[in-house]
Amino acid sequence: MARYTRIAGSIALITLKNPPVNALSAAVRQGITDSVGRALSDPEVEAVVLCGEDGKFCGGADIKEFARPMTGPGLVPMIDAIEAGEKPVVAAIEGVALGGGLELALACHYRIAHYKARLGLPEVTLGLIPAAGGTQRLPRLIGVPAALDLITTGRHVSAHEALKLGIVDRVTDRNTLELAVEFAKSVSGQPLAPRRLSTRQPSCPTDLDSFLEGAMLRVRQRARGAIAPVACVQAVRAAATLPFSQGMEQEKELMASLFTSAQARAMQYCFFSQRTVGRWSMPSGARWDNSKAQPIHKAAVIGLGTMGRGIAVSLVQAGIPVVAVEMETKQLEVAKHAVTSILEREAQKRGKEPKLGLIHFSIDLQDLREVDLVIEAVFEDMALKKQVFRELSSVCRPNAFLCTNTSSLDVNQLAAATRMPELVVGMHFFAPAHVMKLLEVVYGPRSSPVAVATAMQLGKRLGKVSVAVGNCHGFVGNRMLMPYMEQSVFLLEEGATPEQVDQALEEFGFPMGVFRVSDLSGLDVGWKVRKGLGLTGPGVAPGESARIRQGRRYCPLPDLLCKQGRLGQKTGKGWYLYDKPGGRVAKSDPWLHNFLEEYRSQHGLQAHPVSQQEVLERCLYSLINEGFRILEDGIAAGPEDIDTIYVFGYGWPPHRGGPMFHAGAVGLPTVLEKLEHYSQAHPDIPQLQPSSLLRRLVTAGSPPIHKWREVVKTVHSQL
Numbered sequence: 001m002a003r004y005t006r007i008a009g010s011i012a013l014i015t016l017k018n019p020p021v022n023a024l025s026a027a028v029r030q031g032i033t034d035s036v037g038r039a040l041s042d043p044e045v046e047a048v049v050l051c052g053e054d055g056k057f058c059g060g061a062d063i064k065e066f067a068r069p070m071t072g073p074g075l076v077p078m079i080d081a082i083e084a085g086e087k088p089v090v091a092a093i094e095g096v097a098l099g100g101g102l103e104l105a106l107a108c109h110y111r112i113a114h115y116k117a118r119l120g121l122p123e124v125t126l127g128l129i130p131a132a133g134g135t136q137r138l139p140r141l142i143g144v145p146a147a148l149d150l151i152t153t154g155r156h157v158s159a160h161e162a163l164k165l166g167i168v169d170r171v172t173d174r175n176t177l178e179l180a181v182e183f184a185k186s187v188s189g190q191p192l193a194p195r196r197l198s199t200r201q202p203s204c205p206t207d208l209d210s211f212l213e214g215a216m217l218r219v220r221q222r223a224r225g226a227i228a229p230v231a232c233v234q235a236v237r238a239a240a241t242l243p244f245s246q247g248m249e250q251e252k253e254l255m256a257s258l259f260t261s262a263q264a265r266a267m268q269y270c271f272f273s274q275r276t277v278g279r280w281s282m283p284s285g286a287r288w289d290n291s292k293a294q295p296i297h298k299a300a301v302i303g304l305g306t307m308g309r310g311i312a313v314s315l316v317q318a319g320i321p322v323v324a325v326e327m328e329t330k331q332l333e334v335a336k337h338a339v340t341s342i343l344e345r346e347a348q349k350r351g352k353e354p355k356l357g358l359i360h361f362s363i364d365l366q367d368l369r370e371v372d373l374v375i376e377a378v379f380e381d382m383a384l385k386k387q388v389f390r391e392l393s394s395v396c397r398p399n400a401f402l403c404t405n406t407s408s409l410d411v412n413q414l415a416a417a418t419r420m421p422e423l424v425v426g427m428h429f430f431a432p433a434h435v436m437k438l439l440e441v442v443y444g445p446r447s448s449p450v451a452v453a454t455a456m457q458l459g460k461r462l463g464k465v466s467v468a469v470g471n472c473h474g475f476v477g478n479r480m481l482m483p484y485m486e487q488s489v490f491l492l493e494e495g496a497t498p499e500q501v502d503q504a505l506e507e508f509g510f511p512m513g514v515f516r517v518s519d520l521s522g523l524d525v526g527w528k529v530r531k532g533l534g535l536t537g538p539g540v541a542p543g544e545s546a547r548i549r550q551g552r553r554y555c556p557l558p559d560l561l562c563k564q565g566r567l568g569q570k571t572g573k574g575w576y577l578y579d580k581p582g583g584r585v586a587k588s589d590p591w592l593h594n595f596l597e598e599y600r601s602q603h604g605l606q607a608h609p610v611s612q613q614e615v616l617e618r619c620l621y622s623l624i625n626e627g628f629r630i631l632e633d634g635i636a637a638g639p640e641d642i643d644t645i646y647v648f649g650y651g652w653p654p655h656r657g658g659p660m661f662h663a664g665a666v667g668l669p670t671v672l673e674k675l676e677h678y679s680q681a682h683p684d685i686p687q688l689q690p691s692s693l694l695r696r697l698v699t700a701g702s703p704p705i706h707k708w709r710e711v712v713k714t715v716h717s718q719l
């Protein structure tokens with residue numbers, strides 16, 4: 001709803017009231033419409049101030065209403081009526097003005113923002129466009145190029161950036177509402193025509209056509225098949241080239257095609273999933289709302305390689321003092337230089353001073369006596385990590401949380417090396433750790449709810465999307481990646497090339513195909529893991545066939561490349577060829593194609609054409625199948641957890657919702673049928689055998705994804 005009050009004699013104050021973000025629900029729209037009408041018709045009212053309750057202007061349209069038939073007044077007529085009114089309306093923006101919230105503010109004649117406020121049109125991240133006039137008014141206010149940037153990326157801007165761009169008229173660190181009221185009095189009676197954005201001409205680059213063509217090209221490249229960013233450019237083009245009313249028509253048409261699209265549904269599911277994972281739970285019954293996090297005043301990172309450096313940067317950027325430890329002076333110096341330059345670069349990007357004083361570099365574990373939490377990021381070696389945990393246990397305070405960034409090792413074994421196993425959890429960051437949003441918080445059987453709550457809370461403070469998961473080899477993300485990667489190399493044995501596989505995955509929407517990613521992260525990473533699992537190297541039983549391990553199909557191709565020193569970008573060659581070691585541009589490598597042919601003939605394998613459909617079905621459905629097993633095992637609490645991990649950590653295209661959402665969208669019976677087909681064709685690949693949860697869901701009539709937890713619960717209760 002919206003509350004109407006009269007203050008300072010002649011000012012009508014309209015306060016949006018719909019906690020927690022004052023979203024524009026039907027009741028709020030009705031309230032605003034009624035209140036504006038009242039203010040405009042009351043002769044004693046000279047000006048209007050619009051604000052939101054509890055320090056939040058407005059978080060936009062009520063996304064929860066999108067799935068239901070529209071009721072109440074439309075947003076567009078409500079907004080138009082404000083702009084057309086004959087009394088000045090001042091938006092007092094505190095907290096957020098996002099989406100429909102900013103569109104509402106753009107209809108006001110003046111905008112005053114608190115310096116901490118954030119503004120933006122994030123509709124594109126929900127598979128939509130700002131269709132309450134946002135695509136038409138913003139270009140008329142700040143020009144086509146700046147508006148296009150905000151609308152196609154959906155990024156939020158600070159109040160200061162909004163002032164520079166011309167979105168707001170004033171920024172204040174005082175009481176925003178008081179200032180807005182003073183301001184409203186001062187402008188009452190002034191002509192309103194120049195303040196109505198719909199009547200302005202947008203400022204356009206002189207070479208508008210080529211500018212828009214270039215923008216469309218860039219947006220299409222970045223969109224990876226998402227349709228909303230393309231519609232954003234089309235809508236802004238309409239603003240630049242058509243009168244306002246025709247632009248609004250175009251905006252409406254574009255929105256109509258997006259509003260009911262599968263992509264919009266997927267992206268809105270992602271939005272709510274991201275929030276669902278914050279309400280974590282453990283099989284023990286511990287939950288987000290019954291477990292209290294401990295405050296972290298000081299932290300430590302051990303091992304300043306690829307991961308440790310990024311983790312240290314994240315902590316410092318969040319304002320947490322850090323002790324950063326390496327094993328020797330030489331490595332410490334190299335790491336110090338690297339961490340310092342990342343901090344300086346990042347600070348420069350944000351126009352801030354780097355917080356270099358917050359980090360203390362050391363080679364002495366004794367420096368960890370005062371820290372509340374340690375994140376270990378040494379080599380992926382169980383014996384070494386156990387040794388580190390034993391030392392930490394004797395050096396640190398008894399109540400210090402000891403976390404590991406291991407990407408696959410057993411958290412419980414590390415816990416067993418300490419005096420307080422309940423304070424041990426995994427904090428699995430993703431590379432580069434100061435950039436990637438995902439954090440898997442891994443609880444072992446002995447991890448306490450407080451330790452999980454503390455790691456989840458810390459993740460939030462670092463700006464991460466944190467997902468609590470159980471302990472198993474590879475946890476959720478990497479465990480699902482294994483069958484996916486296996487299928488990709490099996491397809492090479494059967495006749496595909498890395499280029500074909502990558503192209504299919506990139507057309508699906510991944511930023512990079514599996515082989516490009518492997519070249520980027522280094523083939524030796526997986527090699528080491530396979531050695532550890534006894535799949536290659538000295539652990540393999542003598543006489544075992546090259547293509548069978550532990551009774552099932554195995555592909556030695558990645559090991560063979562590693563043995564030849566083809567470790568990916570860092571050695572200038574891997575699945576692709578690069579112009580030099582460290583080169584970034586992947587080129588097809590004729591050597592590799594010959595090598596694949598020789599390999600096939602050596603093993604008596606007949607190459608056959610592999611279709612794009614087969615690539616997608618085998619790679620994605622085997623990954624999804626593992627996701628069902630993870631749910632069955634209780635490693636992830638729900639499909640939303642898995643999907644959030646894949647969207648934020650593995651480049652799964654958000655407009656496809658995540659792997660589990662995708663399975664639902666394709667149809668569970670189809671996924672089951674395809675897995676049955678492929679597992680019959682390849683009986684030596686157990687990962688292709690459909691999981692029993694998938695079968696159960698299909699038997700239960702393939703319920704919608706938000707009902708899967710109930711089916712999982714019945715599976716668990718029968719165990």
Ligand SMILES: CCCCCCCC(=O)CC(=O)SCCNC(=O)CCNC(=O)[C@H](O)C(C)(C)COP(=O)(O)OP(=O)(O)OC[C@H]1O[C@@H](n2cnc3c(N)ncnc32)[C@H](O)[C@@H]1OP(=O)(O)O
Nearest residue numbers: 021023059060061062063064098099100122130131132275
């Ligand atoms: C043909 C039809 C024409 C239709 C025309 C429509 C035109 C439009 O212009 C469409 C739109 O406005 S779409 C909405 C655009 N707004 C956004 O994307 C903002 C979404 N919210 C946020 O970013 C953060 O919540 C925010 C930054 C605001 C706050 O972050 P926090 O971290 O403080 O809090 P959260 O945990 O994210 O949120 C708290 C609870 O509020 C729920 N929520 C947030 N925004 C919502 C929104 N816009 N609608 C409905 N619910 C919303 C959020 O789900 C969470 O609830 P719980 O999950 O229950 O805790």
Ligand SMILES: NC(=O)C1=CN([C@@H]2O[C@H](COP(=O)(O)OP(=O)(O)OC[C@H]3O[C@@H](n4cnc5c(N)ncnc54)[C@H](O)[C@@H]3O)[C@@H](O)[C@H]2O)C=CC1
Nearest residue numbers: 303304305306307308326327377378379380405406407431
């Ligand atoms: N590289 C990646 O993409 C990811 C790696 N991880 C995990 O993070 C951990 C670290 O991986 P990276 O950073 O890639 O390794 P890295 O090899 O780049 O760095 C490891 C660092 O630990 C240091 N170190 C070794 N023993 C030490 C000791 N006893 N005390 C202090 N420092 C010591 C080494 O000098 C080295 O600088 C591993 O467990 C890995 O599985 C997790 C997620 C992603």
